[in-house]
Amino acid sequence: MTEQIQTHPTEFKVEKYFGPFMATVQLPDDALDALIKMTDDIIADEKTQSHGQSLAGIIDKELKVWKSDMEKAGVDQLLESCVKSYVSHCAQQHGMFNEKQTYISKINSAWVVSQYADEYNPLHNHNGCDISGVIYLKTPSVKGRRDLESKKGKPEHDGDINFVYNAASQRNLDIFEKGLIQIQPSPGLMLMFPSYLLHTVYPFIGEGERRCLPFNAAYQIREGDGSFTAGMPYTNPTFYETDKTKN
Numbered sequence: 033m034t035e036q037i038q039t040h041p042t043e044f045k046v047e048k049y050f051g052p053f054m055a056t057v058q059l060p061d062d063a064l065d066a067l068i069k070m071t072d073d074i075i076a077d078e079k080t081q082s083h084g085q086s087l088a089g090i091i092d093k094e095l096k097v098w099k100s101d102m103e104k105a106g107v108d109q110l111l112e113s114c115v116k117s118y119v120s121h122c123a124q125q126h127g128m129f130n131e132k133q134t135y136i137s138k139i140n141s142a143w144v145v146s147q148y149a150d151e152y153n154p155l156h157n158h159n160g161c162d163i164s165g166v167i168y169l170k171t172p173s174v175k176g177r178r179d180l181e182s183k184k185g186k187p188e189h190d191g192d193i194n195f196v197y198n199a200a201s202q203r204n205l206d207i208f209e210k211g212l213i214q215i216q217p218s219p220g221l222m223l224m225f226p227s228y229l230l231h232t233v234y235p236f237i238g239e240g241e242r243r244c245l246p247f248n249a250a251y252q253i254r255e256g257d258g259s260f261t262a263g264m265p266y267t268n269p270t271f272y273e274t275d276k277t278k279n
Contacts, residue, residue, distance in 0.1 A: 051198075052229055053121070054195070054213075056221070057114055057221075058222070060220075061220070063110055064169065064220040066106055067245060069105065070107070071146075075093065075095065080096065081095070082094065083096040083143040088154055089145065089153040090151055091145055091153070094143055095143060095146070096142075097245065111139060112138070114222065115163060115165070115251070119135055119137050123262070132255060132256035133255055134254045134256075136263075137250065137251040137252075138249060139248070139249045141160075141247065144244075145245075145246060146241055146243050148240075149235070149236060149238055149240075151235055152234060153232055155196065155230055156231070157228050157230050159227070160248065161250055162226070162227055162249065162250050162263060162264065163224060163226065163227055163250070164226070164248050165222060165223060166222070166244050167221070167244060167246075168222075170219060170241050170242060171217045171218055172191070172239070173240075174237070174242075175188045175191075176188065178190070191217070191236040192215060192216050193217060193231060193233050194212065194213070194233075195212070195214075195229055195230070196211070196232070197211045197229060197230075251264070
């Protein structure tokens with residue numbers, strides 16, 4: 033038998049070439065407190081505009097958030113910086129980053145979702161934006177409430193968010209790709225993802241409010257000479273900023 037070569041490869045890398053990057057952020061307590069206070073005021077205000085007609089959710093309270101609300105709560109710059117960081121990290125991961133580039137990003141819509149028993153969000157994605165995100169503010173303990181004997185010991189999904197990229201990759205517990213990601217929300221958790229990524233939110237039973245702040249954003253990357261690299265392919269991009277005092 034021929035003696036086998038024992039030297040190791042000079043390079044061995046396992047990398048991610050396909051599929052979207054998602055961002056997971058844990059906001060500081062002072063930002064969480066400010067967002068809860070902001071959304072408390074929005075929910076309590078009878079003049080708050082409903083945003084439900086533009087959304088897929090089977091949820092009663094889906095209320096519009098204005099940029100001026102974010103500024104008053106002192107969280108506008110923090111959230112905008114998180115969006116820009118997400119853009120720059122993704123650009124670096126795909127080899128599209130250099131110091132001469134200009135990064136422009138802007139949150140262009142946001143709303144409060146105050147979810148109660150039996151309400152849910154069907155499978156959907158978001159239009160009119162490049163990036164979507166969600167910040168969890170209140171998350172009641174909803175696990176174990178159904179108490180189904182036939183499901184003892186199995187994972188529970190009530191109140192969770194599920195992202196669907198490629199269902200076929202779940203066959204035979206595939207190790208090469210995860211096409212379905214399920215996340216149990218917790219207060220202060222912020223998720224950002226491409227707006228085309230399908231996602232759904234499961235209902236729960238019993239008392240308690242599951243409150244979150246979803247948002248959409250747009251971005252553009254340009255080279256030092258002004259040439260377009262990625263994002264919205266417009267010569268002069270404009271980002272929708274709203275102020276309820278002007279409406």
